[in-house]
Amino acid sequence: MGSPEDDLIGIPFPDHSSELLSCLNEQRRLGQLCDLTIRTQGIEYHTHRAVLAACSHYFKKLFTEGGGGTVMRTGGGGAASGGAGASVCELNFVGPEALGALLEFAYTAILTTSIANMPAVLQAARLLEIPCVTAACMELLQGSGLEVPSPDEDDCERARQYLKAFPTATTTASTSGVPNGEDSLPQVPLLPLPPPPSPVAHRSCKPRKAFLQTKGARETHPVPEAPTVLTHPLTNKEEMVGRVGNSGGSGLGGSYNPPTGAASPVDGPLNSEVFEGEEEEEEMVYPPAFRLAQSNEPSLSPQELGSNEDPIDPNLMAYLSLLHQDALAPGPDGQNKLVRKRNSQMPQECPVCHKIIHKLPRHMRTHTGEKPYACGVCSIGFTRNDKLKIHMRKHTGERPYSCPHCPARFQHSYDLKNHMHLYTGDRPHECHLCHKAFAKKYHLQRHLKGQNCLEVRTQGHREHVSGQPGLHRETLSRKKQTNTQKRQDGINNK
DNA sequence: CTGGGGATGGGGCCC
Protein backbone atom coordinates (compact mmCIF):
# COMPACT_ATOMS: atom_id res chain seq x y z
CA MET A 1 0.00 0.00 0.00
CA GLY A 2 1.24 3.43 -0.82
CA SER A 3 1.18 6.41 1.41
CA PRO A 4 -2.01 8.39 1.59
CA GLU A 5 -0.43 10.89 -0.76
CA ASP A 6 -0.32 8.22 -3.40
CA ASP A 7 -4.09 7.85 -3.31
CA LEU A 8 -4.92 11.52 -3.31
CA ILE A 9 -5.01 13.64 -6.35
CA GLY A 10 -5.63 17.33 -6.41
CA ILE A 11 -7.66 18.58 -9.30
CA PRO A 12 -7.34 22.33 -9.58
CA PHE A 13 -10.26 24.51 -10.59
CA PRO A 14 -8.57 27.83 -11.25
CA ASP A 15 -11.79 29.67 -11.96
CA HIS A 16 -13.55 28.55 -8.88
CA SER A 17 -12.59 31.45 -6.68
CA SER A 18 -13.56 34.08 -9.18
CA GLU A 19 -16.78 32.31 -10.01
CA LEU A 20 -17.55 32.06 -6.35
CA LEU A 21 -17.02 35.76 -5.91
CA SER A 22 -19.12 36.43 -8.94
CA CYS A 23 -21.98 34.38 -7.51
CA LEU A 24 -21.75 36.16 -4.20
CA ASN A 25 -21.88 39.46 -5.99
CA GLU A 26 -24.93 38.33 -7.87
CA GLN A 27 -26.57 37.34 -4.61
CA ARG A 28 -25.69 40.69 -3.17
CA ARG A 29 -27.20 42.50 -6.11
CA LEU A 30 -30.38 40.49 -5.81
CA GLY A 31 -30.37 40.75 -2.05
CA GLN A 32 -30.27 37.01 -1.73
CA LEU A 33 -28.88 35.29 1.34
CA CYS A 34 -27.72 38.62 2.69
CA ASP A 35 -27.31 38.35 6.40
CA LEU A 36 -26.29 41.90 7.06
CA THR A 37 -27.48 45.34 6.16
CA ILE A 38 -25.01 48.15 6.48
CA ARG A 39 -26.51 51.51 6.92
CA THR A 40 -24.60 54.74 6.65
CA GLN A 41 -26.06 58.17 6.49
CA GLY A 42 -29.44 56.80 5.56
CA ILE A 43 -28.19 54.54 2.78
CA GLU A 44 -28.50 50.79 3.17
CA TYR A 45 -26.38 48.09 1.62
CA HIS A 46 -27.33 44.44 1.82
CA THR A 47 -24.33 42.23 2.08
CA HIS A 48 -22.84 39.06 3.50
CA ARG A 49 -20.95 38.99 6.76
CA ALA A 50 -18.58 36.29 5.61
CA VAL A 51 -17.48 38.31 2.62
CA LEU A 52 -16.90 41.40 4.70
CA ALA A 53 -15.07 39.48 7.36
CA ALA A 54 -12.85 37.94 4.72
CA CYS A 55 -11.89 41.32 3.32
CA SER A 56 -11.83 43.55 6.33
CA HIS A 57 -10.07 42.98 9.60
CA TYR A 58 -12.46 45.41 11.17
CA PHE A 59 -15.52 43.44 10.14
CA LYS A 60 -13.84 40.25 11.12
CA LYS A 61 -13.30 41.59 14.60
CA LEU A 62 -16.79 42.96 14.59
CA PHE A 63 -18.36 39.62 13.79
CA THR A 64 -16.06 37.24 15.56
CA GLU A 65 -14.63 38.91 18.56
CA GLY A 66 -17.73 40.83 19.45
CA GLY A 67 -21.17 39.39 19.87
CA GLY A 68 -21.88 39.44 16.19
CA GLY A 69 -21.84 35.71 15.92
CA THR A 70 -24.69 35.24 18.31
CA VAL A 71 -26.62 38.08 16.91
CA MET A 72 -26.23 36.66 13.47
CA ARG A 73 -28.16 33.63 14.52
CA THR A 74 -31.12 35.73 15.38
CA GLY A 75 -31.03 37.29 11.99
CA GLY A 76 -30.03 34.16 10.22
CA GLY A 77 -33.58 33.03 9.69
CA GLY A 78 -34.18 35.86 7.36
CA ALA A 79 -31.11 35.32 5.38
CA ALA A 80 -32.60 32.75 3.12
CA SER A 81 -35.56 34.95 2.51
CA GLY A 82 -33.55 37.50 0.74
CA GLY A 83 -32.13 39.63 3.44
CA ALA A 84 -35.30 40.41 5.29
CA GLY A 85 -34.63 40.15 8.94
CA ALA A 86 -30.92 40.50 8.49
CA SER A 87 -28.86 42.31 11.05
CA VAL A 88 -28.13 45.93 10.62
CA CYS A 89 -24.85 47.73 11.09
CA GLU A 90 -24.82 51.44 11.44
CA LEU A 91 -21.50 52.67 10.13
CA ASN A 92 -21.99 56.37 10.05
CA PHE A 93 -18.29 56.97 10.31
CA VAL A 94 -17.89 55.78 6.72
CA GLY A 95 -19.32 57.79 3.87
CA PRO A 96 -21.77 56.04 1.55
CA GLU A 97 -19.68 56.54 -1.55
CA ALA A 98 -16.58 55.11 0.05
CA LEU A 99 -18.55 52.27 1.56
CA GLY A 100 -20.12 51.50 -1.78
CA ALA A 101 -16.73 51.42 -3.42
CA LEU A 102 -15.33 49.13 -0.77
CA LEU A 103 -18.28 46.79 -1.01
CA GLU A 104 -17.85 46.72 -4.73
CA PHE A 105 -14.22 45.89 -4.18
CA ALA A 106 -15.06 43.13 -1.73
CA TYR A 107 -17.26 41.40 -4.27
CA THR A 108 -15.37 42.06 -7.46
CA ALA A 109 -11.72 42.66 -6.53
CA ILE A 110 -12.07 45.91 -8.40
CA LEU A 111 -11.93 49.21 -6.65
CA THR A 112 -14.03 51.61 -8.62
CA THR A 113 -13.81 55.18 -7.55
CA SER A 114 -12.80 58.61 -8.66
CA ILE A 115 -9.50 60.21 -7.97
CA ALA A 116 -11.36 62.87 -6.07
CA ASN A 117 -13.12 60.32 -3.92
CA MET A 118 -9.93 58.41 -3.35
CA PRO A 119 -9.12 60.12 -0.03
CA ALA A 120 -12.53 59.16 1.32
CA VAL A 121 -12.05 55.60 0.16
CA LEU A 122 -8.63 55.60 1.73
CA GLN A 123 -10.03 56.76 5.04
CA ALA A 124 -12.77 54.17 4.90
CA ALA A 125 -10.29 51.44 4.03
CA ARG A 126 -8.21 52.49 7.00
CA LEU A 127 -11.16 52.42 9.34
CA LEU A 128 -12.36 49.09 8.06
CA GLU A 129 -8.80 47.80 7.99
CA ILE A 130 -8.47 46.70 4.40
CA PRO A 131 -4.72 46.91 3.92
CA CYS A 132 -4.51 46.27 0.20
CA VAL A 133 -6.99 49.00 -0.60
CA THR A 134 -5.28 51.34 1.81
CA ALA A 135 -1.96 50.72 0.15
CA ALA A 136 -3.36 51.07 -3.34
CA CYS A 137 -5.11 54.34 -2.54
CA MET A 138 -2.03 55.79 -0.91
CA GLU A 139 0.12 54.77 -3.82
CA LEU A 140 -2.27 56.23 -6.28
CA LEU A 141 -2.64 59.47 -4.39
CA GLN A 142 1.08 59.83 -3.97
CA GLY A 143 1.65 58.99 -7.58
CA SER A 144 -0.86 61.60 -8.56
CA GLY A 145 0.81 64.22 -6.46
CA LEU A 146 -2.30 64.55 -4.37
CA GLU A 147 -2.42 64.97 -0.67
CA VAL A 148 -2.65 61.77 1.30
CA PRO A 149 -4.96 62.52 4.18
CA SER A 150 -3.90 61.44 7.59
CA PRO A 151 -6.26 59.23 9.54
CA ASP A 152 -9.21 61.04 11.00
CA GLU A 153 -8.98 60.57 14.74
CA ASP A 154 -12.66 61.26 15.28
CA ASP A 155 -13.67 58.57 12.85
CA CYS A 156 -11.14 56.18 14.29
CA GLU A 157 -12.53 56.70 17.72
CA ARG A 158 -16.06 56.21 16.49
CA ALA A 159 -15.03 53.03 14.76
CA ARG A 160 -13.41 51.80 17.94
CA GLN A 161 -16.45 52.64 19.99
CA TYR A 162 -18.69 50.95 17.50
CA LEU A 163 -16.57 47.86 17.67
CA LYS A 164 -16.85 47.84 21.43
CA ALA A 165 -20.57 48.46 21.38
CA PHE A 166 -21.36 46.10 18.56
CA PRO A 167 -22.41 43.06 20.59
CA THR A 168 -25.47 44.97 21.65
CA ALA A 169 -25.78 46.97 18.51
CA THR A 170 -27.04 44.60 15.91
CA THR A 171 -30.56 43.42 15.79
CA THR A 172 -33.08 42.54 13.20
CA ALA A 173 -34.05 45.10 10.70
CA SER A 174 -37.51 45.90 9.60
CA THR A 175 -39.07 43.01 7.76
CA SER A 176 -39.05 44.81 4.50
CA GLY A 177 -35.41 45.50 4.58
CA VAL A 178 -36.21 48.81 3.03
CA PRO A 179 -35.39 52.03 4.75
CA ASN A 180 -38.95 53.08 4.76
CA GLY A 181 -38.49 55.55 7.48
CA GLU A 182 -36.89 55.56 10.86
CA ASP A 183 -38.02 52.22 12.05
CA SER A 184 -37.01 51.30 15.46
CA LEU A 185 -33.45 50.39 14.77
CA PRO A 186 -31.47 50.46 17.92
CA GLN A 187 -28.71 52.91 17.45
CA VAL A 188 -25.22 52.26 18.50
CA PRO A 189 -24.02 54.82 20.95
CA LEU A 190 -21.79 56.69 18.61
CA LEU A 191 -20.02 59.91 18.87
CA PRO A 192 -22.05 62.79 17.54
CA LEU A 193 -22.37 62.76 13.83
CA PRO A 194 -20.63 65.47 11.92
CA PRO A 195 -22.77 67.76 9.82
CA PRO A 196 -24.04 66.25 6.56
CA PRO A 197 -20.99 66.74 4.39
CA SER A 198 -19.37 63.39 4.11
CA PRO A 199 -15.77 62.78 5.05
CA VAL A 200 -14.92 63.66 1.51
CA ALA A 201 -16.45 67.02 1.83
CA HIS A 202 -14.89 68.09 5.03
CA ARG A 203 -11.43 66.94 4.25
CA SER A 204 -8.85 69.17 2.86
CA CYS A 205 -9.90 68.64 -0.67
CA LYS A 206 -9.58 72.17 -1.86
CA PRO A 207 -6.38 71.54 -3.76
CA ARG A 208 -7.99 68.60 -5.43
CA LYS A 209 -10.98 70.62 -6.26
CA ALA A 210 -8.85 73.23 -7.87
CA PHE A 211 -6.97 70.49 -9.62
CA LEU A 212 -10.09 69.03 -11.07
CA GLN A 213 -11.34 72.37 -12.06
CA THR A 214 -8.25 73.12 -13.98
CA LYS A 215 -8.65 69.79 -15.67
CA GLY A 216 -11.88 71.22 -16.90
CA ALA A 217 -13.41 67.86 -17.21
CA ARG A 218 -15.93 67.79 -14.47
CA GLU A 219 -19.36 68.00 -15.58
CA THR A 220 -22.89 68.68 -14.82
CA HIS A 221 -23.69 65.21 -13.65
CA PRO A 222 -25.60 65.13 -10.45
CA VAL A 223 -22.63 63.44 -8.92
CA PRO A 224 -19.88 65.82 -8.09
CA GLU A 225 -17.35 63.08 -8.20
CA ALA A 226 -18.06 60.71 -10.98
CA PRO A 227 -16.11 57.54 -10.55
CA THR A 228 -12.93 57.38 -12.47
CA VAL A 229 -14.38 56.63 -15.82
CA LEU A 230 -11.51 54.42 -16.64
CA THR A 231 -12.80 51.83 -14.35
CA HIS A 232 -16.09 51.60 -16.08
CA PRO A 233 -15.18 49.35 -18.94
CA LEU A 234 -13.25 47.15 -16.67
CA THR A 235 -16.13 46.43 -14.48
CA ASN A 236 -19.33 45.44 -16.04
CA LYS A 237 -20.93 48.49 -14.66
CA GLU A 238 -23.05 49.33 -17.61
CA GLU A 239 -24.46 45.91 -17.54
CA MET A 240 -25.16 46.10 -13.88
CA VAL A 241 -26.78 49.46 -14.09
CA GLY A 242 -28.79 48.35 -17.00
CA ARG A 243 -29.99 45.27 -15.27
CA VAL A 244 -31.38 47.10 -12.32
CA GLY A 245 -32.80 49.77 -14.48
CA ASN A 246 -30.99 52.59 -12.87
CA SER A 247 -30.10 54.88 -15.64
CA GLY A 248 -29.35 57.87 -13.60
CA GLY A 249 -26.54 57.20 -11.25
CA SER A 250 -23.02 57.19 -12.41
CA GLY A 251 -21.73 57.57 -8.93
CA LEU A 252 -20.41 54.82 -6.83
CA GLY A 253 -23.51 54.32 -4.90
CA GLY A 254 -25.47 54.42 -8.05
CA SER A 255 -23.35 51.78 -9.57
CA TYR A 256 -23.77 49.68 -6.54
CA ASN A 257 -27.51 50.10 -6.52
CA PRO A 258 -28.41 48.99 -3.11
CA PRO A 259 -31.42 46.82 -3.47
CA THR A 260 -33.35 48.80 -0.98
CA GLY A 261 -34.80 51.07 -3.53
CA ALA A 262 -33.94 53.91 -1.23
CA ALA A 263 -32.59 57.18 -2.39
CA SER A 264 -29.50 56.52 -4.35
CA PRO A 265 -26.28 57.36 -2.63
CA VAL A 266 -25.58 59.71 -5.43
CA ASP A 267 -28.05 61.95 -3.84
CA GLY A 268 -26.05 61.92 -0.70
CA PRO A 269 -24.45 64.76 1.08
CA LEU A 270 -21.77 65.06 -1.49
CA ASN A 271 -24.11 66.99 -3.61
CA SER A 272 -23.53 69.90 -1.39
CA GLU A 273 -20.14 70.09 -2.97
CA VAL A 274 -21.22 70.36 -6.54
CA PHE A 275 -18.62 72.23 -8.44
CA GLU A 276 -19.86 75.48 -9.71
CA GLY A 277 -19.19 77.02 -13.02
CA GLU A 278 -18.24 73.83 -14.75
CA GLU A 279 -21.03 73.45 -17.16
CA GLU A 280 -19.12 72.29 -20.19
CA GLU A 281 -18.38 68.66 -20.46
CA GLU A 282 -15.17 68.31 -22.33
CA GLU A 283 -14.43 65.31 -24.37
CA MET A 284 -12.64 62.90 -22.19
CA VAL A 285 -9.67 61.07 -23.48
CA TYR A 286 -10.22 57.54 -22.46
CA PRO A 287 -7.86 54.67 -22.62
CA PRO A 288 -8.49 52.36 -25.51
CA ALA A 289 -10.50 49.94 -23.50
CA PHE A 290 -13.01 52.55 -22.60
CA ARG A 291 -13.17 53.98 -26.04
CA LEU A 292 -14.03 50.57 -27.25
CA ALA A 293 -16.64 50.09 -24.69
CA GLN A 294 -18.12 53.40 -25.67
CA SER A 295 -17.95 52.94 -29.37
CA ASN A 296 -19.76 50.51 -31.56
CA GLU A 297 -16.67 48.73 -32.57
CA PRO A 298 -17.48 45.10 -32.80
CA SER A 299 -14.66 43.68 -30.87
CA LEU A 300 -15.38 44.02 -27.23
CA SER A 301 -18.21 44.09 -24.87
CA PRO A 302 -17.77 45.46 -21.39
CA GLN A 303 -17.91 41.94 -20.15
CA GLU A 304 -14.99 41.04 -22.30
CA LEU A 305 -13.11 44.05 -21.19
CA GLY A 306 -13.38 43.05 -17.63
CA SER A 307 -15.69 40.88 -15.80
CA ASN A 308 -16.02 39.56 -12.38
CA GLU A 309 -14.21 36.50 -13.54
CA ASP A 310 -11.32 38.61 -14.59
CA PRO A 311 -10.66 41.11 -11.88
CA ILE A 312 -8.48 43.98 -12.81
CA ASP A 313 -5.18 44.45 -11.17
CA PRO A 314 -5.21 47.42 -8.81
CA ASN A 315 -2.04 48.61 -10.46
CA LEU A 316 -3.81 48.57 -13.77
CA MET A 317 -6.54 50.69 -12.33
CA ALA A 318 -3.94 53.06 -11.02
CA TYR A 319 -2.33 53.20 -14.42
CA LEU A 320 -5.62 53.87 -16.11
CA SER A 321 -6.44 56.51 -13.59
CA LEU A 322 -3.14 58.19 -14.22
CA LEU A 323 -3.78 58.01 -17.92
CA HIS A 324 -7.06 59.64 -17.22
CA GLN A 325 -5.33 62.35 -15.29
CA ASP A 326 -2.95 62.90 -18.11
CA ALA A 327 -5.86 63.19 -20.42
CA LEU A 328 -7.26 65.82 -18.16
CA ALA A 329 -4.00 67.63 -17.76
CA PRO A 330 -4.14 71.36 -18.31
CA GLY A 331 -3.54 72.25 -21.88
CA PRO A 332 -1.47 75.39 -21.53
CA ASP A 333 1.25 73.55 -19.71
CA GLY A 334 3.15 72.73 -22.82
CA GLN A 335 6.27 71.79 -21.01
CA ASN A 336 4.60 69.06 -19.07
CA LYS A 337 3.13 67.69 -22.22
CA LEU A 338 6.52 67.71 -23.85
CA VAL A 339 7.94 65.78 -20.99
CA ARG A 340 5.16 63.27 -21.16
CA LYS A 341 5.52 62.89 -24.86
CA ARG A 342 9.19 62.29 -24.62
CA ASN A 343 8.65 59.83 -21.82
CA SER A 344 6.08 57.97 -23.81
CA GLN A 345 8.67 57.26 -26.48
CA MET A 346 11.14 55.85 -24.05
CA PRO A 347 11.05 52.39 -22.56
CA GLN A 348 8.72 52.56 -19.65
CA GLU A 349 7.99 50.37 -16.71
CA CYS A 350 4.62 48.75 -16.84
CA PRO A 351 2.72 49.74 -13.71
CA VAL A 352 1.03 46.37 -13.61
CA CYS A 353 3.74 43.82 -14.25
CA HIS A 354 6.68 46.20 -13.74
CA LYS A 355 8.43 45.08 -16.89
CA ILE A 356 10.32 47.60 -18.95
CA ILE A 357 8.40 47.95 -22.18
CA HIS A 358 9.26 49.92 -25.30
CA LYS A 359 5.70 50.27 -26.48
CA LEU A 360 3.72 50.62 -23.34
CA PRO A 361 0.33 51.43 -24.88
CA ARG A 362 0.48 48.29 -26.92
CA HIS A 363 1.61 46.31 -23.95
CA MET A 364 -1.15 47.64 -21.74
CA ARG A 365 -3.69 46.01 -23.97
CA THR A 366 -2.43 42.70 -22.70
CA HIS A 367 -3.60 43.77 -19.26
CA THR A 368 -6.82 45.48 -20.23
CA GLY A 369 -7.82 42.64 -22.49
CA GLU A 370 -8.68 45.03 -25.25
CA LYS A 371 -8.77 43.28 -28.62
CA PRO A 372 -9.63 45.92 -31.17
CA TYR A 373 -8.77 43.86 -34.22
CA ALA A 374 -11.41 41.30 -34.96
CA CYS A 375 -11.24 38.71 -37.68
CA GLY A 376 -13.98 39.25 -40.20
CA VAL A 377 -14.30 35.54 -40.79
CA CYS A 378 -14.27 33.90 -37.40
CA SER A 379 -14.70 36.99 -35.20
CA ILE A 380 -11.70 36.21 -33.06
CA GLY A 381 -10.31 39.36 -31.55
CA PHE A 382 -6.66 40.30 -31.47
CA THR A 383 -4.73 42.86 -29.53
CA ARG A 384 -2.70 43.83 -32.55
CA ASN A 385 -3.27 44.35 -36.20
CA ASP A 386 -0.22 42.37 -37.24
CA LYS A 387 -1.52 39.40 -35.30
CA LEU A 388 -4.78 39.64 -37.13
CA LYS A 389 -2.91 39.79 -40.37
CA ILE A 390 -1.04 36.61 -39.56
CA HIS A 391 -4.23 35.01 -38.40
CA MET A 392 -5.87 35.82 -41.72
CA ARG A 393 -3.34 33.58 -43.42
CA LYS A 394 -5.25 30.74 -41.87
CA HIS A 395 -8.32 31.73 -43.86
CA THR A 396 -6.58 32.77 -47.05
CA GLY A 397 -4.23 29.84 -47.08
CA GLU A 398 -1.32 32.16 -47.63
CA ARG A 399 2.00 30.57 -46.72
CA PRO A 400 4.69 33.09 -47.40
CA TYR A 401 7.57 31.16 -45.87
CA SER A 402 8.78 28.38 -48.07
CA CYS A 403 11.52 25.92 -47.37
CA PRO A 404 14.40 26.11 -49.85
CA HIS A 405 14.96 22.39 -49.58
CA CYS A 406 11.47 21.00 -49.89
CA PRO A 407 8.03 22.09 -50.99
CA ALA A 408 6.99 22.84 -47.42
CA ARG A 409 5.50 26.27 -46.92
CA PHE A 410 4.63 27.94 -43.69
CA GLN A 411 2.39 30.66 -42.41
CA HIS A 412 4.85 31.81 -39.80
CA SER A 413 8.48 32.63 -40.13
CA TYR A 414 9.26 30.89 -36.91
CA ASP A 415 7.71 27.69 -38.22
CA LEU A 416 10.11 27.77 -41.11
CA LYS A 417 12.95 28.27 -38.73
CA ASN A 418 11.80 25.29 -36.73
CA HIS A 419 11.47 23.34 -39.91
CA MET A 420 15.03 24.14 -40.88
CA HIS A 421 16.19 22.16 -37.89
CA LEU A 422 15.37 19.14 -39.97
CA TYR A 423 18.16 20.00 -42.36
CA THR A 424 20.67 21.39 -39.99
CA GLY A 425 20.14 18.62 -37.50
CA ASP A 426 20.38 21.33 -34.94
CA ARG A 427 19.09 20.33 -31.53
CA PRO A 428 20.00 23.24 -29.38
CA HIS A 429 17.85 22.33 -26.40
CA GLU A 430 19.54 19.70 -24.40
CA CYS A 431 18.29 18.14 -21.22
CA HIS A 432 20.91 18.89 -18.62
CA LEU A 433 20.00 15.73 -16.79
CA CYS A 434 19.83 13.02 -19.37
CA HIS A 435 21.52 15.02 -22.14
CA LYS A 436 18.82 14.24 -24.61
CA ALA A 437 18.65 17.03 -27.17
CA PHE A 438 15.55 18.55 -28.67
CA ALA A 439 15.01 20.77 -31.64
CA LYS A 440 12.25 22.69 -29.90
CA LYS A 441 12.52 24.25 -26.55
CA TYR A 442 8.99 23.29 -25.72
CA HIS A 443 9.79 19.67 -26.28
CA LEU A 444 12.54 19.94 -23.75
CA GLN A 445 10.19 21.60 -21.34
CA ARG A 446 7.60 18.92 -21.92
CA HIS A 447 10.28 16.35 -21.49
CA LEU A 448 11.19 17.73 -18.09
CA LYS A 449 7.77 18.74 -16.92
CA GLY A 450 6.12 15.53 -17.86
CA GLN A 451 8.60 13.57 -15.81
CA ASN A 452 9.73 11.99 -19.04
CA CYS A 453 13.32 12.56 -18.18
CA LEU A 454 14.67 9.46 -16.63
CA GLU A 455 17.09 11.42 -14.52
CA VAL A 456 14.31 13.54 -13.11
CA ARG A 457 12.49 10.42 -12.11
CA THR A 458 15.56 8.92 -10.65
CA GLN A 459 16.47 12.02 -8.73
CA GLY A 460 12.96 12.40 -7.50
CA HIS A 461 13.17 8.94 -6.14
CA ARG A 462 16.48 9.45 -4.53
CA GLU A 463 14.99 12.37 -2.72
CA HIS A 464 11.95 10.47 -1.55
CA VAL A 465 13.32 7.01 -1.53
CA SER A 466 13.31 6.71 2.21
CA GLY A 467 9.64 7.51 2.35
CA GLN A 468 8.55 5.51 -0.64
CA PRO A 469 9.31 1.91 -0.24
CA GLY A 470 6.88 1.02 -2.99
CA LEU A 471 9.32 1.73 -5.78
CA HIS A 472 12.46 -0.18 -6.09
CA ARG A 473 15.75 0.55 -7.69
CA GLU A 474 15.28 -2.60 -9.65
CA THR A 475 12.17 -1.20 -11.29
CA LEU A 476 13.96 2.02 -12.03
CA SER A 477 16.88 0.39 -13.64
CA ARG A 478 14.55 -1.72 -15.72
CA LYS A 479 12.77 1.42 -16.92
CA LYS A 480 16.07 3.06 -17.61
CA GLN A 481 17.09 0.17 -19.74
CA THR A 482 13.84 0.26 -21.65
CA ASN A 483 14.13 3.94 -22.32
CA THR A 484 17.68 3.69 -23.40
CA GLN A 485 16.76 0.90 -25.72
CA LYS A 486 13.94 2.95 -27.18
CA ARG A 487 16.24 5.88 -27.78
CA GLN A 488 18.77 3.64 -29.44
CA ASP A 489 16.07 2.20 -31.64
CA GLY A 490 14.98 5.63 -32.63
CA ILE A 491 18.46 6.65 -33.58
CA ASN A 492 18.99 3.47 -35.53
CA ASN A 493 15.73 3.92 -37.37
CA LYS A 494 16.81 7.33 -38.46
C1' DC B 1 7.05 9.60 -25.40
C1' DT B 2 8.69 12.18 -29.18
C1' DG B 3 8.71 15.01 -33.31
C1' DG B 4 6.66 18.26 -36.26
C1' DG B 5 3.29 21.63 -37.69
C1' DG B 6 -0.14 25.06 -36.37
C1' DA B 7 -1.77 28.83 -33.67
C1' DT B 8 -1.46 32.61 -30.66
C1' DG B 9 0.66 36.05 -27.65
C1' DG B 10 4.26 39.22 -26.62
C1' DG B 11 8.50 42.25 -27.19
C1' DG B 12 11.99 44.75 -29.98
C1' DC B 13 13.15 47.28 -33.86
C1' DC B 14 12.69 49.94 -38.01
C1' DC B 15 10.18 52.98 -40.86
Place this chain on the structure above:
DNA sequence: CGGGCCCCATCCCCA
Protein backbone atom coordinates in the same frame (compact mmCIF):
# COMPACT_ATOMS: atom_id res chain seq x y z
C1' DC C 1 3.64 57.30 -32.46
C1' DG C 2 1.49 53.74 -34.86
C1' DG C 3 2.15 50.12 -38.46
C1' DG C 4 4.55 46.36 -39.84
C1' DC C 5 7.91 42.99 -39.51
C1' DC C 6 10.85 39.78 -37.14
C1' DC C 7 11.88 36.91 -33.41
C1' DC C 8 10.72 34.23 -29.53
C1' DA C 9 7.77 31.62 -26.18
C1' DT C 10 4.22 28.70 -25.28
C1' DC C 11 0.70 25.59 -26.02
C1' DC C 12 -2.04 22.35 -28.68
C1' DC C 13 -2.82 18.67 -31.81
C1' DC C 14 -1.64 14.80 -34.29
C1' DA C 15 1.16 11.13 -36.21
